[in-house]
Amino acid sequence: xxxxxxxxxxxxxxxxxxxxxxxxxxxxxxxxxxxxxxxxxxxxxxxxxxxxxxxxxxxxxxxxxxxxxxxxxxxxxxxxxxxxxxxxxxxxxxxxxxxxxxxxxxxxxxxxxxxxxxxxxxxxxxxxxxxxxxxxxxxxxxxxxxxxxxxxxxxxxxxxxxxxxxxxxxxxxxxxxxxxxxxxxxxxxxxxxxxxxxxxxxxxxxxxxxxxxxxxxxxxxxxxxxxxxxxxxxxxxxxxxxxxxxxxxxxxxxxxxxxxxxxxxxxxxxxxxxxxxxxxxxxxxxxxxxxxxxxxxxxxxxxxxxxxxxxxxxxxxxxxxxxxxxxxxxxxxxxxxxxxxxxxxxxxxxxxxxxxxxxxxxxxxxxxxxxxxxx
Numbered sequence: 001x002x003x004x005x006x007x008x009x010x011x012x013x014x015x016x017x018x019x020x021x022x023x024x025x026x027x028x029x030x031x032x033x034x035x036x037x038x039x040x041x042x043x044x045x046x047x048x049x050x051x052x053x054x055x056x057x058x059x060x061x062x063x064x065x066x067x068x069x070x071x072x073x074x075x076x077x078x079x080x081x082x083x084x085x086x087x088x089x090x091x092x093x094x095x096x097x098x099x100x101x102x103x104x105x106x107x108x109x110x111x112x113x114x115x116x117x118x119x120x121x122x123x124x125x126x127x128x129x130x131x132x133x134x135x136x137x138x139x140x141x142x143x144x145x146x147x148x149x150x151x152x153x154x155x156x157x158x159x160x161x162x163x164x165x166x167x168x169x170x171x172x173x174x175x176x177x178x179x180x181x182x183x184x185x186x187x188x189x190x191x192x193x194x195x196x197x198x199x200x201x202x203x204x205x206x207x208x209x210x211x212x213x214x215x216x217x218x219x220x221x222x223x224x225x226x227x228x229x230x231x232x233x234x235x236x237x238x239x240x241x242x243x244x245x246x247x248x249x250x251x252x253x254x255x256x257x258x259x260x261x262x263x264x265x266x267x268x269x270x271x272x273x274x275x276x277x278x279x280x281x282x283x284x285x286x287x288x289x290x291x292x293x294x295x296x297x298x299x300x301x302x303x304x305x306x307x308x309x310x311x312x313x314x315x316x317x318x319x320x321x322x323x324x325x326x327x328x329x330x331x332x333x334x335x336x337x338x339x340x341x342x343x344x345x346x347x348x349x350x351x352x353x354x355x356x357x358x359x360x361x362x363x364x365x366x367x368x369x370x371x372x373x374x375x
Contacts, residue, residue, distance in 0.1 A: 011080070012110045014083070016110045018076035022072040023069060029060060031061050035054070035057040039359030041141050042140075042141060045141065047111060048140045055133075055136065056136050057145075065126075066118055073111050073302055073305070074313045074325070075329075077111075077345060078322055078326075101369070111298040111301065111302035114298050116295050118294055119292075121153060126263075155170070158171050159246070161198075161229040167200030169196065169197075172194070172213075174191060176189070190212070193222060203230075207227075209225070212224070215249060218246075220243040223239070225237070225239075259286075262287070286353060287353065292354070296362060297358045299362065299364040300361035301329065301361065303366065308324055308328070309321065335360065339353040339357060
């Protein structure tokens, strides 16, 4: 028992070292390409200097590392196990009566801890830095980006409205006069505002037209409102009308921003707020489940690395096995992207779209290890 534990810890150190080196190398490589792309987009924009582009690229680095973590575990694990097989250390361990599952306990625990730390500790840092990078990108590198690019420059919002009938909803549309990300300490303003107030059964109750609406804590303040009652063509003019809301400028910005800019700990509460405000929370639910799968995916990648690279080099086919392992990891990535698209479209349950690729990888890796152990 002591021999198996000692050997497992030895392999775990080798595995962790190789995975970290691979993560660093992949992150630097991808960040370099990202930096070059940002430089290309900044060409012809005098306000976007080299320092700004470098800052955006640096702020995006933790997010890139999180995305590459499963591949770093796969490739680093394959490198570590291939070296152990090449030096016959695994063969000696098997001859000493140590099973594959016994000496893989260490690497599996390391992969699990890497996934947990990435989700619980690195994710908040990554999301905050990515949010800052997205703001700088939107301000200096994008032309007509952000919420003003939606629906021909109009912003559409849906919220609960209990002013006319319990369970009613209000649909607002207008042109943002104050760009999100510019100054969220001031009020958020929309022009050319139209509000449809509907019953719980989506029957029209009232329509409001206003040249200007200002979002203040707890209310939309509509100015010079023309009120049209259902079934009537004549309007009633009102100088000012408050419309209760739970929306804030930050929530409006986050609702159209990428879910990657929210940390794992912030997602559950924000999903609840989105649904209360009438926004679709599919992307955020998918992101939350994807983060939940990260530790299990890391374990699956570690086991896949072991299954495809522990073959002894004298048995032949080591290069083919390693290439097959890389192809398997890439296939899992493609499967994850495909199921993610179906999940965002609502064609698949969110939990299934997020967990199916991880479960597939875990079952495949366990099958390979069982075959290797019996062989």
